[in-house]
Amino acid sequence: MNFTPNDIQNILFKRSLFGFNQLQVEDVLDKIVEDLSAYIRENNKLKEKVEDIQDKLNYYRNIEQTLQNSLIVAQQTSDEIISNARKNAENIVKEAELNARKIIEDANHEVLSIKFEYERLQREVEAYRTKVESIIKAQLRSLRNLDVQEEAESEAV
Numbered sequence: 001m002n003f004t005p006n007d008i009q010n011i012l013f014k015r016s017l018f019g020f021n022q023l024q025v026e027d028v029l030d031k032i033v034e035d036l037s038a039y040i041r042e043n044n045k046l047k048e049k050v051e052d053i054q055d056k057l058n059y060y061r062n063i064e065q066t067l068q069n070s071l072i073v074a075q076q077t078s079d080e081i082i083s084n085a086r087k088n089a090e091n092i093v094k095e096a097e098l099n100a101r102k103i104i105e106d107a108n109h110e111v112l113s114i115k116f117e118y119e120r121l122q123r124e125v126e127a128y129r130t131k132v133e134s135i136i137k138a139q140l141r142s143l144r145n146l147d148v149q150e151e152a153e154s155e156a157v
Contacts, residue, residue, distance in 0.1 A: 002031035 003011075011028055014021040 002035050
C-alpha cells in the first residue's frame with residue numbers, strides 16, 4: 001500500500017514549465033492505480049469470503065432448523081410412547097383387576113356350590129340314617145315278633 005486517503009489529499013506536485021511535473025504525477029497515479037487494484041482484488045476476495053461464510057451460515061442454519069424439528073418430533077414421539085405405555089399399563093391393571101374379581105367370584109360360587117352340595121349330602125346321609133334306623137327297628141320288631149311267636153308255638157305244643 002502506497003497511500004492512505006490523507007496522503008492523497010496532501011500530495012503537492014511540483015510545478016514545471018507546462019503545469020505539474022509529469023513524471024511525478026504519473027508516478028503518483030501509478031501508485032494510486034496499484035493501490036486501487038489491490039483494494040479491488042482484496043475487496044473481491046472479501047466478498048467471496050463473505051459469500052462463502054454466508055453459504056456456510058445458511059447451511060448451518062438449515063442443519064439447526066432440521067435438528068430443532070427432529071427434536072420436536074422426537075419429543076412428540078417420546079410423549080406419545082409414554083402416553084401409550086401409561087394407557088397400556090392402566091389397561092393391564094384394569095384387566096388384572098377384572099381377572100382377579102372374576103377369579104374371586106368364581107371361587108365364591110365354587111364355595112357356595114360346595115356348601116350346597118355338603119348340605120345336600122348331609123340331608124341324604126340323615127335321610128339314609130333315618131331309613132336304616134327304621135329298617136333296623138322294623139327288623140327288631142320282626143325278630144321280637146318271631147321270638148314271641150316261637151314262644152307261643154312252643155307253649156302251644
